[in-house]
Amino acid sequence: EFSVGTSTKIDNGNFFLFRDDGGFFAITAVCTHLGCIVTKIDNGFACPCHGSEFSADGKVIGGPAPRALPWLKVSLTPDCELMVDADEEVTQGTKLAV
Ligand code: FES
Secondary structure (H helix, E strand, O other), X not given: OOOOOXXXXXXXXXXXXXXXXXXXXXXXXXXXOOOOEOEEEOOEEEXXXXXXXXXXXXXXXXXXXXXXXXXXXXXXXXXXXXXXXXXXXEOOOOOEOO
């Protein structure tokens, strides 16, 4: 369902799920400024509320956002389903290898 090289916005949880050669990873869609939902753009993310911009890995590259978009914990359930914990941040660059 999630091919290598894709990104998918998961509205129930407000995050983006990515899959690349290194595995799965998730980045929140909640702007670190005042909590608006960012949109994915070609080379990162943009917030429609006050103009914050983030790089593809979530780092702030413009606007008032005080910090990067957090990466979220991705794991596999015992039934081998993907699970993203929107309340648990992980170090940027952490991926679930599959
Ligand atoms: Fe995103 Fe203000 S809430 S820039």
